[in-house]
Amino acid sequence: MDNENKSRAKGSARRQFLADTARMACGVGLLGLGLGFYARHATALPPAAIRPPGALPETEFSGACIRCGMCVRDCPFNILHLAKPEEPMSTGTPYFVARQLPCEMCEDIPCVKACPTGALDHALTDINKAQMGLAVLVDHETCLNFLGLRCDICYRVCPVIDKAITLDPQTNLRTGKHTLFIPVVHSDACTGCGKCEKACPTEIAAIKVFPRYMAKGQLSAHYRLGWVEKEKAGGSLVAPEVEHRYNLPEGMQYEHGKGLSASPPADAVPPAPTFTPLPKALQGDKL
């Protein structure tokens, strides 16, 4: 009888324990689920927020950054902020907004040195190799150079001028006689500092810096660029190249770059062929 009571009490205590445990596990599990989804969502960096130089890819960054703000403190230009809870990225992580204050690209990269966890990768020692983001000339309709003006501001302010942004001449088909100087961003040299976006004089910047994952495309792995392969091989890989023959009216000749012209008299010495470089954008070593 006594034993029976004891074992019954034991059984009910065990049941109570299991019920309590289940309740706690479910309750806290639900909380965790919510927290997990919330955290996963926040790993997609919003387009206007640029991470400091050397930041790991976003998915790693949100696990590595301990939100201490040391980078914010050691930035001599005070461009960095820590994300507030209402902002659409991981709470407390550092970022800057290029249109407000761009990165000044300090040579000693104090923000990276200050990072205690390596969320800003200490392997980055040359600021010109930073890839904070990538500038994109997003709006061809409002870019002043596209409209035919010589604004050139983004090109001039670029800290890696002539490497990250070049001006590539193109024929202005609207006027038929002018040249458009089209700013072209080269992703291998652009650090994403955002100076171009900050300096763009239009009401809303026509050139913007985006996180690289948004701005950069990628070719499929099997793609080969014919002209690159040709250069590597030292000649055409497909077939022997035959010099192109033009079917021209009598007495006319065609020269690449110059166009049609009257043939020189047969007895005149033909001028030595001159090589006119193509506009950079047409040279075919860029995509």
Added chain:
Amino acid sequence: MSSQRPGMEAIAAKGWFAAHRWLILRRTSQIGILLLFLVGPWFGLWIVKGNLNYSYTLNVLPLADPYLLLQALLAGHTPEKLALIGVAIVLLLYLLVGGRTYCSFVCPVNLLTDAANWLRTRLGIKGGAHLSRTTRYWILGMTLVAAALTGTLAWEMFNPVSMLHRGLIFGMGLAWAVLLAIFLFDLFVMRQGWCGHLCPVGAFYSLIGKFAQLRIRLPARDACNDCMDCFAVCPEQQVIRPALKAIKGAPPVILEANCTNCGRCIDVCSKNVFAFGGRTGKSNT
């Protein structure tokens, strides 16, 4: 229980100052540490940079939160040397002085929840929701699992401790809403709800405190007159009884990991039952 507010007997017996000694010290420590962080951004006097997650004092002393670094490790990232040194220093410190000493002498949220508790007592609010004090360990486990599964410091999205501290130093944003919620929760829903039942940061530090050296001892537990004042002021009421009443032959020292070493029991005891001391051996006052 004495019919007056807890601590009145002690004030009568020892004087006001002696009956508030540890409370004053504690507030001085909490506010002082906060000020050390704030004189940088406020006056350009850079003694301490960073926040409670990681700080760098006078460009020599790194301190890092071990709970956070553990989450980073589980999320798959190994931190740099300075952070590891910082963790080692903090772990050693709290192994000496007791893990949850962080809660009572450093954490800024404690100021908020103590204010809520003070108001709760003043307004005579009683009762409310019941939750086991072990809930915090479940939440602690959940935050670690969340870090491992999402590969992010998921808890940092919500952590009110770092939100308040970071907010004060780097800009608050809407973090005040979370903190207001915690204040109201502690005021109306549950006594010591956040710090005593839910906070995984405190839960983590209590685990360090399991082996901590600095403890509250009860060198004069026989002098106890059962006024219950210590019980009334204690933020972790379950920790006192075993040591005070020698339950199952317990030694006169509070070994419970969740004692925050706040020292308020020392203050309010008119019979000087309590004193700080080592984990083993003699007590000193």
